[in-house]
Amino acid sequence: MxxxxxxxxxxxxxxxxxxxxxxxxxxxxxxxxxxxxxxxxxxxxxxxxxxxxxxxxxxxxxxxxxxxxxxxxxxxxxxxxxxxxxxxxxxxxxxxxxxxxxxxxxxxxxxHSTNLMPALQSYWFVPHVTVYILSYAMLGAATIASFIQLRNVYKGKADENLYKLMDNVVYIGFGFLILGMLMGAVWAKEAWGHYWSWDPKETWAFITSAAYLIYIHMRLQKYHPKLVLWLLSVAFLLLMVTWIGVNYLPAAQNSIHVYSN
Missing domain, CATH: 1.20.120 (Four Helix Bundle (Hemerythrin (Met), subunit A))
Known part of the structure; x- marks a missing residue:
């Protein structure tokens, strides 16, 4: 097919x-x-x-x-x-x-070609990318929930069950996000001899994971609800930069992480 x-x-x-x-x-x-x-x-x-x-x-x-x-x-x-x-x-x-x-x-x-470059012909390829996309989907669903909750908060009637849904989905999505990073690090070690090189894709992945970690911390510490909900939206924007936006940065054109079109 x-x-x-x-x-x-x-x-x-x-x-x-x-x-x-x-x-x-x-x-x-x-x-x-x-x-x-x-x-x-x-x-x-x-x-x-x-x-x-x-x-x-x-x-x-x-x-x-x-x-x-x-x-x-x-x-x-x-x-x-x-x-x-x-x-x-x-x-x-x-x-x-x-x-x-x-x-x-x-x-x-x-x-696309049916061939993969040698670096991608690894057993880490499928689980690494699949776990990342799964985390993106879950964090996207959490972001949708945050928009609805923001509307509720501005109306003065926050839905506590919706907070539970958001938190559970973020926890799982964040777990998959970190798992994807760990898989990528092990794969990089096998392919290029080092776990992390701070290329643009890796740097933005770190920024994105840090944003979600801050969200989790702020939720656990019960910070201002509006600020926390807006942070979740910002974190998803950073995720989109990591996934798609980085591909258009001049510095990323030689990165192995940039998808071909």
Whole structure:
């Protein structure tokens, strides 16, 4: 399977997600909403598996390929958190953002070589990138929740259950973020002889992880709610710089971490 078939999987998956995002507010049968989300996730996963087989390598090398995983994980996390916490808006926003990233790949098709450079032909490649994208999706879901909570706080009616959801998702996402950094350090040691080189990607990864660590500290110390919630949004902005923005920095063009387009 190649990118040429992506449209035939993306459109049905998005139709399922969009339908679920709408019906969650109007349908009195949650099983229908959950079924639509699951079907969309399965369809999307089928394309990822097919692309993996077709390219004879994990689809994790380029920005376009990581967008696939981001859409998949965000839809999956949105569904799982909805099933546990029953926040309709979280399912809708997760489905919407997953569709946005899917549309980017539709309107910017990418076809890549089936070959990987020697440094990427490592057993650390798949777990390192997968764990990172999973953390990005979870922290993205937490950011969506922070926007809703900010609105609640400004109205003077903060939702304590929403704080619990945010904290749990951030804790898990941060754990995966650190795990990805540790895997990357071990991989770098094997490939280049050193754990850390402070290249632009690594530097921004450190800044991002520090921002989330500060958020966790401030939540535990019960700092001003508005400041803490805004910090979560800033931390996600830093994460986006780490994931995408660094690729456009002149200093990063020779970095092994920069995805090819």
């Amino acid at each position: 190649t990118w040429d078939e992506f449209l035939w999987f993306a459109i049905p998956a998005m139709l399922c997600w969009i339908s679920a995002g709408i019906l969650v507010y109007t349908c009195k049968k949650p099983a229908i909403v959950e079924g639509l989300m699951i079907v969309g996730i399965v369809i999307f996963a089928a394309f990822i598996v097919g692309l993996w087989i077709g390219q004879e390598r994990p689809p994790l090398r380029t920005i376009g390929e990581t967008r696939l995983w981001y859409s998949f994980f965000l839809a999956a996390i949105g569904y799982l958190t909805y099933r546990h916490w029953k926040y309709n808006w979280l399912l809708s926003f997760s489905a919407l953002v997953a569709c946005v990233f899917t549309c980017i790949n539709i309107f910017k098709p990418e076809i």
